[in-house]
Amino acid sequence: MTGHQRPDSEILGSLPGQPELMGVLYQRHGAAVFRYLARRAGPAPAEDLLSEVFVAALDSRTRVVAHDSGSALPWLYGIAMNVLRRHFRQETARSVAALDPGMDWDAVDARLDAEAKRGQLRSALTALPERDRELLLLVAWEGLTPAEAAAVLGIGQVAARSRLHRARRRALQALGRPAPGRPAVEMTTATGKEMPA
Numbered sequence: 001m002t003g004h005q006r007p008d009s010e011i012l013g014s015l016p017g018q019p020e021l022m023g024v025l026y027q028r029h030g031a032a033v034f035r036y037l038a039r040r041a042g043p044a045p046a047e048d049l050l051s052e053v054f055v056a057a058l059d060s061r062t063r064v065v066a067h068d069s070g071s072a073l074p075w076l077y078g079i080a081m082n083v084l085r086r087h088f089r090q091e092t093a094r095s096v097a098a099l100d101p102g103m104d105w106d107a108v109d110a111r112l113d114a115e116a117k118r119g120q121l122r123s124a125l126t127a128l129p130e131r132d133r134e135l136l137l138l139v140a141w142e143g144l145t146p147a148e149a150a151a152v153l154g155i156g157q158v159a160a161r162s163r164l165h166r167a168r169r170r171a172l173q174a175l176g177r178p179a180p181g182r183p184a185v186e187m188t189t190a191t192g193k194e195m196p197a
Helices: 008-014 017-041 043-059 073-093 107-110 115-126 130-140 146-153 157-174
Strands: 184-188 192-197
Touching: 008 017, 008 157, 017 043, 017 073, 043 073, 073 146, 115 130, 115 157, 130 146, 130 157
Parallel strands: none
Antiparallel strands: 184 192
């Protein structure tokens, strides 16, 4: 079976002795990793950052452990997240803080197809703690399962599901929408004063 026919899990297991298989992973997942980088840093920096991700992956090929799903994407997204952090630290050091770190708002606009929603979504996402925001974006934008996103972030699956639920609820509240199946206000005090959900 050629490298192109082998599942990711087998390729990851063979990488330490066959580094040339990284090319197969690049062909399979390079576009997805590029989109991940472009949404956070913009398309121009993403091109350079993509090469950094695969160089770092090649350097760490002896330490990779395949995710339960068998996909190499959680591993590659984890490396991409570290590359982005380094990139933003360098950008901050260069005093290029004009843009929101970690977000490409043009990609958000394209997703919503409505310029009017940009500010609301920005507020909702920036109101979330960074770790919850990253988890939500990995699942919503990158299409990872909560278990795969947990592997990227180095947290347990139960913690990931809990954080994801909390992040979705907080984002919906920030957008002025009640969480599905819940009223906007859950309870009142004994004096009749409303308590937020």
